[in-house]
Every structure is written in structure tokens, then in C-alpha cells.
Amino acid sequence: MNNAEEPTTKLGEFIRQKRIEKDLSIRKLAELSGVVNNTVWRIEHGEIVQPRPEILTAIARSLSIPAADLYALVDYPSLTKLPSFGAYLRARYQELTPSQVAQLEGYFAAIAQQSGINLDGPEPGEDEF
Numbered sequence: 001m002n003n004a005e006e007p008t009t010k011l012g013e014f015i016r017q018k019r020i021e022k023d024l025s026i027r028k029l030a031e032l033s034g035v036v037n038n039t040v041w042r043i044e045h046g047e048i049v050q051p052r053p054e055i056l057t058a059i060a061r062s063l064s065i066p067a068a069d070l071y072a073l074v075d076y077p078s079l080t081k082l083p084s085f086g087a088y089l090r091a092r093y094q095e096l097t098p099s100q101v102a103q104l105e106g107y108f109a110a111i112a113q114q115s116g117i118n119l120d121g122p123e124p125g126e127d128e129f
Contacts, residue, residue: 010090011051011073012044017098018063019044032062050074085119 019029030037035055042048053076060067069087086105112119
């Protein structure tokens, strides 16, 4: 099977998109996250569809995204945080295209802004009352 025919997953596509947005090569993401270069490549290309949670956490940290977003894409529960709206949409409604998800995220962000909602969530300790 050549590269153009290799299967991908929502997780692999999402990680690749975020890596490219950060202008990182696979090698650089592997170096930053401490994950083996070949493992990052295999995740992006759909050969590893459910990486261990510690790998997802390391990759998420290196991409500056919530680990819960990656967990949602492989059906791992997040014990501390809910995934972002976009990650939820990608995990729950897999038939949505990236463009449709982006449109929904934009609409959600506009409503949140009108309502004075901070989409980054509460500050540490803010919701512990």
C-alpha cells in the first residue's frame, strides 16, 4: 500500500493538522514530546488507532492542546477535563467534515462571546466553591 492509500484516523488527521499549524515536522514533534518518531508517524497514518494515554498526553502537551481532546478521539475517558467543543464534535459526529466542524466551532465561539463565556474554562480553583 503506498502512502496515498494508507488509512488515516480522526486522531491521526487531527494530530497532523495541529502539527502542521505549529510548523513542526514529525521528527520535531517526536523530539518535543519524547515519543518515538516512528510512533508519531504511525499514529498520523492510522496504523496506531488507540495510543496509550501517556503518549497522547505527551503529544498534546507538545502541541499545546488539551489531552482531553485527543482522549475524546479514541474514546478514552478524561478524568479531569472535558474535551473542547471541536474535539467533541469530531469524536461524536465523525461524518462531519473539518470545514463543518470549523463552522460549528465559530458559531459556538460567537454565542459564547455574546454570553460572556470564557471558552478557556475557569481559572485553577475558580470552580471549586
